[in-house]
Amino acid sequence: MSKIEFNKEQLAAIQFLNPSYSTEDIQSFVNLENLNNLSKDKLLLVLDIANACYRSGFPIVTDNEYDNKLLKELKARYPQHSYMYKVEEEPLKDSKTVTLPKRMLSTEKAYTKEDIEKWLKRILKAAQEINVPEQDIELRVTPKLDGYAAFDDGTTLYTRGDGHRGQDITRAFERGLKVANNGDRGLGPGEIVIKKSYFDKELSNIFENSRNIQAAIIAEKKVDENVQKAIDDGACVFYPFAQIENKTAHFSEIVENFESIVEEMWNAVDFDVDGVILETTHSLLKEHMGATRKNHRWQIAFKVNEESAEVEVKNIIPQTSRTGRISPVAELVPTKLSGATISRVTVHHYNMVKTKKIGPGAIVQLVRSGLVIPKIEGVIEEAEPQLPESCPSCGSHLLWESDHLICPNKSDCPAQTENTLIHFFKTLGNNDGFGPKVIEKLSNFGIKHIHEIYEIKAHQFASYGFGDKTSQNLFDQLQASKEIQVEDWRFLSAFGVSRLGGGNCEKLLQHHSLVELFDLSAEEIVKIDGFAQISAEAIVEGLANVKEEFFKVYELAFNLAITPKESEREDSDSPIAGAVVVFTGSMQQGSRGDMEKHAKSLGAKVAKSVTGKTTYLVTGEKVGETKINDARDKGVKVLTEQEYLDFIG
Structure with missing residues (x-):
């Protein structure tokens, strides 16, 4: 290397x-x-x-x-x-260490079947020493989750730390983290992980690997909005070892069918796995063998060796994802790795193509471990980087967004059509009828634009394969989505313009009306606090791309709640005008969303997490003391829901 x-x-x-x-x-x-x-x-x-x-x-x-x-x-x-x-630590910035309720060690590692057989001989020798018959020796084999090691005692969630002292990360549960399989708290050691299928579908274009997300789940500061969504969607979980899928059998059966059992356990869960763990189940054997300062002697992890090869790149093929990101796929000279012939591999993003100089003729180091998807580990010989000039799906001019090239054409790019429709109704959030399955069905019949959906009559839904009752319900849902009031910033955000999430939409609308936004220049947007030149240029181009479709939908007369202008907020005599307010826990007088909306109408700025700039933390039910104490340590005034309601009158 x-x-x-x-x-x-x-x-x-x-x-x-x-x-x-x-x-x-x-x-x-x-x-x-x-x-x-x-x-x-x-x-x-x-x-x-x-x-x-x-x-x-x-x-x-x-x-x-x-x-x-x-x-x-x-x-x-x-x-x-x-x-x-030494137990390798997973340190967190600015977090104090606390004593673990139970010692938490690393696992001894093996990379060959011969290593496993040597370990098994130690098991059998120990069994002889305490007169445990061989027929009583069973092994439990489980997937070795590639996650973030933690310990849950039912009240506190700890990092593994050095095995004796870890760090309090209970905030992960306060953010919505669940126990896998709807399990109970307090089941001891486990791993914080994210579902592999969810990561591949929703996050692989944003994060390089799932470990980035595991660290973000427990971060001290504000959670990335994509990670928070994954938590809310139930894709991020704490998986206790006690509950994990396993195969338990006599040690002779495990040895005889070793390869097939490893493969079975590798595919047993929808999470990243970097091996399997074998351990004896006999309690007397466990007690007799004990542990070193680092590992339990009665347990071992089998990990598959990574194979690598130097491979020539033939071509870089751009592919437009459903979110508009352009993914680079490297076409390779076919090469055999870990029993499979590899001819294509996804490069993480186009900034990697550009900075690492990956193009036709480049020689890359390709790595594959067992059943894992191959990846480019490094570039041995550089070449002229191959970057697309336009979207391969619709031919639109591409924009840089951080490390990624994106297609800003949300309305007419075929690759994005279905996702654009799903995003609109999901962001609007005021009807339940138009989920992914309904949108997919309509899209298959050539419905490509939002306004086209609103033009469908009740009887026409039947011609798209829906029953009479469903057709009427869908039609009624469309009418309801126009009549039920929705914030104008949410309506704008629903069109999926790059860099126009809900927060930025609200900032813009505090200074300009919806209609005025489409005539703004990048220079005018930059004058608004929080917008840089590159973001402003991307917003102007994105708004231009959706302008025609936006006004076709806007003219359908949606019931929009207008965002108060900044000047109006400053003039408010409300006790929370200009304050930064965070709501947490379960509220009794209305949903958290309703309370946030009301606070904004009183001139407050609503945030999702507590920082040094937060003025008030309003707590509902089921809020941990750690979160409250952390807020007070930052100088934030903490109010119960009733205290807050009394305060605002």
Whole structure:
């Protein structure tokens, strides 16, 4: 492995580990081909850096390289070094450590069947020592979830930390995190994970891997809105080890059918898996074997070696996703890895194509571990990067949005049509009839625009395959969606313009009316606090793309609640005018959404999470003391729901 080039996320993890580390110095010796020339201190530093980057979600080495190169080099030189018995921590910034209710260790790792058989011999030897018959020795095999290790005692959720002391992350449950399979709290050790199917469908174009999301779920500060949605959708869960899918059988059956059992467990759950865990179920054996300072002796993790190959890129093919992001797919010279022939692989985003210089003729390092989707680990030989000039679906001019190229044509891009319709009705939020299945059915009959749906008569729905009762219900739902009042910022946000989420829509509408927005220049938008030049330009182009469709829908006379202008807010004599208010917990006098809407009408700014700028935290039922104390520590005034209602009169 050649010298490592760190990305910004890896550098951030290293700086958190030790702010005094010099990037140049680190890059001069983080080289796995040169380990035997490193001093002890530098070798330990490389181990710390590799672990920090892995925990941050942006690893610089594979698990196999960490265990069988880095740790192996340290063990060869210093067999009794304390690092060999250290539980790798998952530290959080600015979080205090607390004692775990029960010791929580790492798991010994094996990479071959022979390693498993050696471990099993230790099990059998221990059984002989305490006279446990071989016929009583069963093994439990479970998927090894690739998540964020945690411990739940029913009241507090802890990180694993160093195995003895972790950090309080109960806020994850307060944010809506659920126990897997609707399980109960208090089941001990487990992993915070996100459903693989959900990640692939909803988040793979936003986050590089699921570990980025696991860390975001428990972050001290405000949760990314995409991560919060995943929590709300039930895709992020705490999965207790006690509840996980498993296969338990006599050890001889496990050994005889080892490969098939590994494959079965690998596919047993809809979460990222990086191996399987084997453990004896015999309580006396467990007690007798005990644990080292780092691992339980009666348990082992089997991990599949990663295979890699240097492969030539033939072409970079752009594909428009349903959200408008353009995904680069590398067409490769067919190569066999882990028993499969790989000819195509998705590159994470076009900024990677541009900065890593990936194009026809480039040589990339392709990595595949067992049944895992292959990925490009690095670029061996660069080439002229291959970037598209227009959307492959509709031919529209593309925009850069962070690391991604996106198509701003929400109304007429065939690849985005269905998602645009789904997004409109979901964001509008005032009718239940037009979910993904109904939209898919209408889309298959050539309905491509929002206004076309509103033109459908009750009897016409029947010609699209709906029953008479459903047809009437759908028609009634459309009428209701026009009559039930909805905020004008929500109506605008429903058109899916890039960089115009609900917050930005509300900011714009505090200064200009809906109709006026379409005549604004980027320079006029930049004058509004919170908008940079690039965002303003993207908003102007996005509004231009949806203008025709917007006014066709707008002229259907929706019942829109107009956002108060900034000047009106400042003049309000309400006690919360200009204050920043956060609502949390279950409210009794109305839904949280209703209370937020009312607070805005009184001139308050409503936020979703508590910061140093928050004025009031209004608490309903089932709010943890940790959240309340954290708010008070930031100088925020905490009010119960009734105290708040009395305060605003």
